Amino acid sequence: MTDDASHDFDQQFDLGRFLPYLLNQAAEATSRSFQEAYRGDFGMSRTQWRVMANLGKFGAMTAAEICRISHIEKTKVSRAVAALEAAGHLRREADPADRRAAHLSLTEAGRRVYGQLGLRARDYDAALRAALGVAEAEALERALRRLIAMGSPEQST
Amino acid sequence: MTDDASHDFDQQFDLGRFLPYLLNQAAEATSRSFQEAYRGDFGMSRTQWRVMANLGKFGAMTAAEICRISHIEKTKVSRAVAALEAAGHLRREADPADRRAAHLSLTEAGRRVYGQLGLRARDYDAALRAALGVAEAEALERALRRLIAMGSPEQST
């Protein structure tokens, strides 16, 4: 029998109900299933796929904007951009007004890849939502958005 | 409807609603906030904390059992166990009946650490659930569990 504040290690903490733990497992499980789409067929990393998806969705934007929107670390974005450019999926154009910034956009080839992956992603997402039930999926989405907003204080939408 | 499925890249895929993407962001945001607890104060990695939490919850078990329960890769578990043992948080005892397996359990020191982290985790989880609303948190938990179960076909509990 220990004494100080630590003898209560049989406390009520239930790892199986710890939300960060469950979130990680669910994220891992779902991302992993989809991974073969971008990795197996196009040799992309998760980060590369996400950067591409952001560009596909929002059109041309700078790396900093991608960071703000997607909450991906700037170094991850930087390296993903370099890889995507090397693969010919992405093009950068210097901003004449601000020579630090580069406007990124998908090349024709990149858009084709994005088109294929986007379709697959849509199907996969639909399958997940169907498995959960439409209403539950909506509720899940709302909850996730709340948690994401809590983590990073800046949110516009 | 397209056959080569590539020229319709302005399709309905909305990254901002892609569940794996949202799950990852939410998992990242929540895990990151809690990270200082085990990393800052005890120098542990996420995996180490999870392995410890499993041992704290279930008592002595083998590495393979931890893998099955927590869905963590065996190599991650192996390295986490080595680190925890080196830190004196964990002890391994060879199974006399099966000399491949080792029964892992927390040392007294490990249990103390687990006690502290468990309390903090409980508080953090409670804060998250309070922010979401109790009912929404329950629904979230159910949805996550479903997704996790879908990912890995074997499920017991």
Place this chain on the structure above:
DNA sequence: GCAGAATAGTTGCAACTGCAACCAAGTCAA
């Protein structure tokens, strides 16, 4: 009892990541 398959766990390697430090360009104020 034995060859072959399965299981527990470790390790090498290559990739990915996070952090901090860094460079370059732009901004602000006096």
Place this chain on the structure above:
DNA sequence: TTGACTTGGTTGCAGTTGCAACTATTCTGC
């Protein structure tokens, strides 16, 4: 203008990860 500060982006380094290959032990069928 000049100097301090901010911002866009890259890089070095150390740590973490995933995968495949590996050893050692146990199990299975015959």
